[in-house]
Amino acid sequence: MRTRTRTVHVPGTHTVNGITAPVIRTQQITEPVPPRDWDAIALRAVTGLVVALTLFAVAWSTSSIARLLGGGPIGYLAALVFDAAWIITLGMAYLVRHRPDRRRTVDWVGWVLVAVTVATLAVEGWQTGGPDRAAAGAAVSLIAKALWWSLDRVTRAPLADLDRQWLAARLSQLATRRALVVMELQVAREEARVAALTGSAPPDPDRPRGSTQVDLDPPQVDPAPALESTPARPGPATTAQVSPPQVDPRSTRQVDPTPTPGRPDLHAVPDQVDPDNLDRARQVVADLRRDQVAPSTEQIRKRMGIGRDRARALWLAIQTEEADPARRTA
Known part of the structure; x- marks a missing residue:
């Protein structure tokens, strides 16, 4: 058997006066020569x-x-x-x-x-x-x-029938994934184009799939601020008594019983909402406050996957209940 000598470089260490440093050692090795292919x-x-x-x-x-x-x-x-x-x-x-x-x-x-x-x-x-x-x-x-x-x-390398079927199935799966990516990109481009034409924001990615609600109006600011649900901390002189919850006076303002043309009656909103959706909205508000997130119309809309008008009505109903607890028990 023929052999040949080959030079290889092996990493190692070398110590001088107690100081070690990395070095590259050169070695000669002998190996057999493989036969010709x-x-x-x-x-x-x-x-x-x-x-x-x-x-x-x-x-x-x-x-x-x-x-x-x-x-x-x-x-x-x-x-x-x-x-x-x-x-x-x-x-x-x-x-x-x-x-x-x-x-x-x-x-x-x-x-x-x-x-x-x-x-x-x-x-x-x-x-x-x-x-x-x-x-x-x-x-x-x-x-x-x-x-x-x-x-x-x-x-050409021949393939068995089962191997050819397995390869065809794998190629079909990869082609399907590629087609889905292409279609998602096309949908994203079309949604951005529609949003640019209508002047509205692009669709919310958190909205559940299958929802047919389309937001064509621009975002609006909540007409009523969020109410504080946490009781006020008692003062040092009244440690034995707990003061009642502090409510924003603006949320309990008196409303004229005769509705103004063009302006909805805010106190009539709770009677116009669906009780099931109202219960879901209460749970969403509770979850938001537990997560230390300020409840708002946008947050309720995202969590429930509904339109902005319905979310605004539910949020106003919850605020009215919190401002007047007797109304909720009624």
Whole structure:
């Protein structure tokens, strides 16, 4: 068995006068020489010869078809399209090498392009030198393309039926995920476009899916401030007595029983809301205060997934109940 000596660099440490520092040590190792991979050598040689013959065939077919098209720079560029299109099909066939259904379509297109190129070369040879030149000129391009087809058949890795089905299922799952991402991006762009046209804010991402409520009006400020539900802290001189809850006097202002045109009757709001939604709104307000978040119309709207008008009515009803506890018990 043949061996060879190879130099390797090994990290280590070196100590001088009690001080250690990292160093790189150089070592010589002896290892056996692996045998030649004649399969890999033969594949590289065959691939190189096929590429060289293909370049000769492309040059021949381009010059021949350019003469048929009248010559000139434009004629050579047009003639180059014939072989360039076929080379593109080779790349596409490699991309779909593990998808038999798509590979079949690409192979069919490739053979159609080969037939068009061979027929064009035959016509050019017939006009310039007769049937002999027509057959020989067409054979040059056909041989190069047949070699590529043979090389692909030799190097293509076959897949068992179950493996092919598993691979198809995985590719389908990945394609579905990619399609979902693309559709989400399209929906986000359309929602932003609609919001820009209507002058409203984009839809709230916290809103539950399936909700058909669309907010077309701009955000508004709550007409009544939040009430303090925490009792006032007693003073030092009245530790034995607890003062009643301090209520914002603005929230208990008297309202004219005759509603003003264009202005809703705030005290009539609790009678107009759904009792079930009102119970849910009370729980939401309690959760917000437990999380130390100031309740508001926007917070109730986000938590319950309802429109701004309904959330405002529920919040006003809760504020009215807190300002007048007897109303809630009634």
